Amino acid sequence: xxxxxxxxxxxxxxxxxxxxxxxxxxxxxxxxxxxxxxxxxxxxxxxxxxxxxxxxxxxxxxxxxxxxxxxxxxxxxxxxxxxxxxxxxxxxxxxxxxxxxxxxxxxxxxxxxxxxxxxxxxxxxxxxxxxxxxxxxxxxxxxxxxxxxxxxxxxxxxxxxxxxxxxxxxxxxxxxxxxxxxxxxxxxxxxxxxxxxxxxxxxxxxxxxxxxxxxxxxxxxxxxxxxxxxxxxxxxxxxxxxxxxxxxxxxxxxxxxxxxxxxxxxxxxxxxxxxxxxxxxxxxx
Amino acid sequence: xxxxxxxxxxxxxxxxxxxxxxxxxxxxxxxxxxxxxxxxxxxxxxxxxxxxxxxxxxxxxxxxxxxxxxxxxxxxxxxxxxxxxxxxxxxxxxxxxxxxxxxxxxxxxxxxxxxxxxxxxxxxxxxxxxxxxxxxxxxxxxxxxxxxxxxxxxxxxxxxxxxxxxxxxxxxxxxxxxxxxxxxxxxxxxxxxxxxxxxxxxxxxxxxxxxxxxxxxxxxxxxxxxxxxxxxxxxxxxxxxxxxxxxxxxxxxxxxxxxxxxxxxxxxxxxxxxxxxxxxxxxxxxxxxxxxxxxx
Amino acid sequence: xxxxxxxxxxxxxxxxxxxxxxxxxxxxxxxxxxxxxxxxxxxxxxxxxxxxxxxxxxxxxxxxxxxxxxxxxxxxxxxxxxxxxxxxxxxxxxxxxxxxxxxxxxxxxxxxxxxxxxxxxxxxxxxxxxxxxxxxxxxxxxxxxxxxxxxxxxxxxxxxxxxxxxxxxxxxxxxxxxxxxxxxxxxxxxxxxxxxxxxxxxxxxxxxxxxxxxxxxxxxxxxxxxxxxxxxxxxxxxxxxxxxxxxxxxxxxxxxxxxxxxxxxxxxxxxxxxxxxxxxxxxxxxxxxxxxxxxxxxxxxxxxxxxxxxxxxxxxxxxxxxxxxxxxxxxxxxxxxxxxxxxxxxxxxxxxxxxxxxxxxxxxxxxxx
Numbered sequence: 001x002x003x004x005x006x007x008x009x010x011x012x013x014x015x016x017x018x019x020x021x022x023x024x025x026x027x028x029x030x031x032x033x034x035x036x037x038x039x040x041x042x043x044x045x046x047x048x049x050x051x052x053x054x055x056x057x058x059x060x061x062x063x064x065x066x067x068x069x070x071x072x073x074x075x076x077x078x079x080x081x082x083x084x085x086x087x088x089x090x091x092x093x094x095x096x097x098x099x100x101x102x103x104x105x106x107x108x109x110x111x112x113x114x115x116x117x118x119x120x121x122x123x124x125x126x127x128x129x130x131x132x133x134x135x136x137x138x139x140x141x142x143x144x145x146x147x148x149x150x151x152x153x154x155x156x157x158x159x160x161x162x163x164x165x166x167x168x169x170x171x172x173x174x175x176x177x178x179x180x181x182x183x184x185x186x187x188x189x190x191x192x193x194x195x196x197x198x199x200x201x202x203x204x205x206x207x208x209x210x211x212x213x214x215x216x217x218x219x220x221x222x223x224x225x226x227x228x229x230x231x232x233x234x235x236x237x238x239x240x241x242x243x244x245x246x247x248x249x250x251x252x253x254x255x256x257x258x259x260x261x262x263x264x265x266x267x268x269x270x271x272x273x274x275x276x277x278x279x280x281x282x283x284x285x
Numbered sequence: 286x287x288x289x290x291x292x293x294x295x296x297x298x299x300x301x302x303x304x305x306x307x308x309x310x311x312x313x314x315x316x317x318x319x320x321x322x323x324x325x326x327x328x329x330x331x332x333x334x335x336x337x338x339x340x341x342x343x344x345x346x347x348x349x350x351x352x353x354x355x356x357x358x359x360x361x362x363x364x365x366x367x368x369x370x371x372x373x374x375x376x377x378x379x380x381x382x383x384x385x386x387x388x389x390x391x392x393x394x395x396x397x398x399x400x401x402x403x404x405x406x407x408x409x410x411x412x413x414x415x416x417x418x419x420x421x422x423x424x425x426x427x428x429x430x431x432x433x434x435x436x437x438x439x440x441x442x443x444x445x446x447x448x449x450x451x452x453x454x455x456x457x458x459x460x461x462x463x464x465x466x467x468x469x470x471x472x473x474x475x476x477x478x479x480x481x482x483x484x485x486x487x488x489x490x491x492x493x494x495x496x497x498x499x500x501x502x503x504x505x506x507x508x509x510x511x512x513x514x515x516x517x518x519x520x521x522x523x524x525x526x527x528x529x530x531x532x533x534x535x536x537x538x539x540x541x542x543x544x545x546x547x548x549x550x551x552x553x554x555x556x557x558x559x560x561x562x563x564x565x566x567x568x569x570x571x572x573x574x575x576x577x578x579x580x581x
Numbered sequence: 582x583x584x585x586x587x588x589x590x591x592x593x594x595x596x597x598x599x600x601x602x603x604x605x606x607x608x609x610x611x612x613x614x615x616x617x618x619x620x621x622x623x624x625x626x627x628x629x630x631x632x633x634x635x636x637x638x639x640x641x642x643x644x645x646x647x648x649x650x651x652x653x654x655x656x657x658x659x660x661x662x663x664x665x666x667x668x669x670x671x672x673x674x675x676x677x678x679x680x681x682x683x684x685x686x687x688x689x690x691x692x693x694x695x696x697x698x699x700x701x702x703x704x705x706x707x708x709x710x711x712x713x714x715x716x717x718x719x720x721x722x723x724x725x726x727x728x729x730x731x732x733x734x735x736x737x738x739x740x741x742x743x744x745x746x747x748x749x750x751x752x753x754x755x756x757x758x759x760x761x762x763x764x765x766x767x768x769x770x771x772x773x774x775x776x777x778x779x780x781x782x783x784x785x786x787x788x789x790x791x792x793x794x795x796x797x798x799x800x801x802x803x804x805x806x807x808x809x810x811x812x813x814x815x816x817x818x819x820x821x822x823x824x825x826x827x828x829x830x831x832x833x834x835x836x837x838x839x840x841x842x843x844x845x846x847x848x849x850x851x852x853x854x855x856x857x858x859x860x861x862x863x864x865x866x867x868x869x870x871x872x873x874x875x876x877x878x879x880x881x882x883x884x885x886x887x888x889x890x891x892x893x894x895x896x897x898x899x900x901x902x903x904x905x906x907x908x909x910x911x912x913x914x915x916x917x918x919x920x921x922x923x924x925x926x927x928x929x930x931x932x933x934x935x936x937x938x939x940x941x942x943x944x945x946x947x948x949x950x
Contacts (some may be wrong), residue, residue: 008477010364011372012372012373012375012376013372013376014369014372015369015370015372015373015376015390015448015452016373016376016386017391017445017450018369018388018448019390019392019393019445020389022405022408022441022443022444022445023392023393023396023401024389024392025408026404026405026407026408027396027401027409028405029404029408029411030404030407033407033411042410058495073453076309081306084299084302084529085302085303087491088299088302088303089303091447092296092299095340100561101303103557104303104307105307105310106553107307107310107311107550107553108307108310108311108551110312110502110549110552110553111311111314111506111545111546111549111550112505112506112507112508112522112546112549113473113506113508113525114522114525115311115314115317115506115510115542115545115546116313116314116573118301118317118525118529118534118542119313119314119316119317119542120315121534122313122317122320122327123312123316124315126329129316153407160309160310160313163306163310164310182316187532208438213395215514217396217397218397220396221396221397221398221399221400222397222399222509223398223399223509224508225511226524227530228529228530237397237400238397238398238399238400238509239399241398241399241400241403242403242513244403245403245406245513250407253403253407254404254407256405257400257403257404260397260400261396261400264395264396288606381603415641429614445613463673463674465670465671465672465673465674466673466674466676468641468661468670468674469668469670469674469675469676469732469735470676470687471640471641471660471661471669472639472661472668472736473662473667473668473688473691473735473736473739474662474688474691474692474739475662475687475691477660479691483687484676487678488677488678559920570721
């Protein structure tokens, strides 16, 4: 606006500049660093695909793939469990209360992921409440061990960590949709399944997709869940990167990061082509 | 919304489902808190309520020290991120490249913690070496490793993490603000800064405070990025993680987890209550305004 | 005895003003000047650029080209708070967290005037706008009309020379709009400063303006006194926009005795030339206001200063004070004839009947664009 000259005008660009300097540049440079040569404690500028070779020929690549599959399951389960809630809130809860109800899902998000994941141990473990309960009512005689320190444990952990996001993303993407569209569906006699398939899903698609990508990426990238719930040998990309850093193999860490970011960028681009993700932003405008 | 023809029981069932899910998400945390008050810790047959574990945690100088670092970091993050959220929200409102800007502002949400932390770690190390080499070459003593791993680097990592959230919350608050107010203030003779402080800020204050509280909680809870970027000190969550992985889950671990949860819930509860009181007050005002007044 | 010559002072001058938003030109090369102490109205369709123009004068946006001069000084680079202007907005411009007194006193407090001076000025201004005693109310407790008065008080109390009003009555209901409209005029006459008022409502413009500028499609179409703009529009656009005008297109076939003969294809119409540059062979249009047309029996004879053309009667629409009679010309275009309602004459003709319509030659306007 007229009236801010000199320093005043530029101050608004600080966050953007900051993000470029400390986000865009480092992330972009991961690809560059991934081809550097490894030294004992650090790395040297060079050009070698050794780190990539290392990754693809070791068990790590397999684990990366597995973690992607587990994450995909987590996304699917989150969708099945969480999206109907978003639809329900958007359609059936009075408009004024909608935001408050959605806020209910912010509550778990506000508690550290660390604590929430940590809290799964006394719940899913050998002596945890689930096993205790099931044994008490006599369904099983021995504790189920497959739900903790296993891929299933990781999936459960992921779902519980990120379910709120699916609810938010789904709700936000339908927020801009006016009520009358739903009323028209009812008017036209469309049954719940058809309404869901032909109207709700397409309208909410950008939000569902963004939420899914978020969950998926955090599933394969957040080291916390496999570390705490996955048991020995359970890894995902984030954990491998962490281990690489601890082992001072920086090019390897950068290589895996590059692969992860490439995966993410591809997913977002596909999503944008298919769904036009910018629609999610309409409520903000 | 709830049309007269849909079943009452369907509605109730769906509500029950919703609450079950919320319950499932929160129950484990409450269980942890429950355990933290148990004298004999997890798995004990007998439950005896005690504050002992909390006393141990709060009496441990190392733990309290880490708590201090957590608080310092949180304060520093709020002091930097909230103004940045304000600036970026204002920039967004007037820029023509909205899509590009929003992509940039929200991108950090899609880069997982460990990846971001590692990338920044390597970045800082490179920066340090570069500055040192340049400094030696041109004989500038003052040019040393500015980005030595420590408070500053951990701070930068957390700013990148929390900025998208601050941006979105403040943007949503600002969308309810009418820009004519600022123009009217300018027309009355106010400078841009005066107009902001005296007219705009009082109206977006609540949203800014929500954003600040949000950022504090996020920072408080953050573990992975801080672990990679912190250098010499430890935050509360860092200690908890290392305990979990190395020592196993002791009574203290539960108490620490309990502290983090209780703080977070209190903070969120406070914001929610404050927001609800405010909405009540505004609703009352709106109802008063909607009453018919003589056309004069 | 020689009357002292008074050259009017120019309060506002726009020199070649343009404003672009990306590739969209909101304003193109607009130039005009406004005399001090006049009530000047910018009238035009929505999106035509009049609000942009006002905001350029007020200092809320920077011109892409051209200059703004206030009292002879180039203020194009000055922000709003440094210009001798103040502004009344359409709505939502009162500070909701301050009382009426707080709002009105805001500008004075910024100037750091002593408290008692502020208090007395505020009181005086609230009196002027008819809100004495409302000082402690909050904006949300006021009606729309009262809110606009507070805005007025807030702007006038600053004692600046130029007051800008951006569609100030648009969010009020019709009756209130009429009353407040006149009040604005009275206040302006009392205070004596220059008012620049933006509106898309013609009646409003007519009621209060000393001079009107028609702004459309980013350009200044025409400028003149209210009477001139209404009775003698120069541009075709003005004729179409202001008042209820009927337009007939044709080609000039003769030019004699201060009049032009225009061939419309179905009739020949004579129209006063009045210094227009129209030449024989050019396409022109003629506008006649609906209230200047008379309905006659078919076959009525034309006279030297009365034009008559045949038409088919369509229907009468009763509107209370007036009645609109619709007739159709040979080329298919519709003409609206507006007369004061009269039970007898309103029912004189029936649909499909051939009639004649006539007007005094001098009441038609010639337009070349």
